[in-house]
Amino acid sequence: MDNNTIEKLKDIELEILIHIDKLCKQHNLKYYLVGGTLLGAIRHKGFIPWDDDIDIGMMRDDYNKLIQILIEEKSNKYFVQNFNTDPEYPRYITKVRVNGTQFMEGHLENYNMHHGIFIDIFPLDKIKEKNEKKLDFRVNFTNKILTLRTVRNNHTEHLSKNKKILAKIIRPLTFLLPLSFYNKLIDYIYEYENDKDCKYVTNFGSQYGWRKQTFPIDVYGEGTYLEFEGHQFMAPAKWEVILKSLYGDYMKLPPEEKRNSGHDVVHIDLGKYAEN
Incomplete structure (x- = not known):
């Protein structure tokens, strides 16, 4: 440019x-x-x-x-x-x-x-505590849902050869649920502590990762x-x-x-x- x-x-x-x-x-x-x-x-x-x-x-x-x-x-x-x-x-x-x-x-x-x-x-x-196991699970689980959305949309360019084969097999299964279900599930996993008494806040979507982005x-x-x-x-x-x-x-x-x-x-x- x-x-x-x-x-x-x-x-x-x-x-x-x-x-x-x-x-x-x-x-x-x-x-x-x-x-x-x-x-x-x-x-x-x-x-x-x-x-x-x-x-x-x-x-x-x-x-x-x-x-x-x-x-x-x-x-x-x-x-x-x-x-x-x-x-x-x-x-x-x-x-x-x-x-x-x-x-x-x-x-x-x-x-x-x-x-x-x-x-x-x-x-x-907002999150109640910096529990690494729980937060890692939330992030890893939502990443898998994001991958399923991407596979459903037929984008596998970023996957390895073996994962592309797996994606081709599981893609028909991703249509068993509406796309809105994937979206709402991710929202729920990230949002569910916001209405509770929390000490911390994090940025789950950051490229820097939640650990560097969690603060009082x-x-x-x-x-x-x-x-x-x-x-x-x-x-x-x-x-x-x-x-x-x-x-x-x-x-x-x-x-x-x-x-x-x-x-x-x-x-x-x-x-x-x-x-x-």
Whole structure:
């Protein structure tokens, strides 16, 4: 990608975040900058120079409310992508994508789904205790359900040769239950402690894994505002606890060979935003 395309891509993503920030303020919902976006806010007051996405997290109740609000907007501009709105979409987080654009990742180019430019919204789920066996079971079990969904949708490119053979055998069985059953089961496994008296919160959908993403609830708390690309956005109250867990010495720049976004981008189309 040339620098001009990258800058316009970031502008589009920032516009999505500004819209979500506005909606959250209107409806008294709380969100937090997370992951590389949080790191960028602290270390660069904006995007990490070699990064190309925006991540936010929301407590499960507010997350569900925001998704419903976004869907009810019936916007011609944005598409809310998750299991329920885009059946072949394989991840357990929500993306807000821009219609008429494309951000095509190599490992997903054969998926019949919306591929627009996006930002990620992660659900944050409360847990009573950091019981490693129970949490590992929840994550491993849901990963198997996710694999079954992917096999059902006839995507086995990522599997080994032996697992592809097994997938071909079991695929007919995956149709014995409706797709909505898989979706609701994953929701239940991750959500079921949210209405209980919990000390911790975790991000089950994070690429960093639940261990690095489990914190006392007050780490997120009421939040605090941080500068990001000239705007003020909400971040966790004790953001330094999260950054130390994820990145260690988070103010130190990584070596140049590790400065990449992590996305295997094969095509970008800015649509009408290319000239604007």
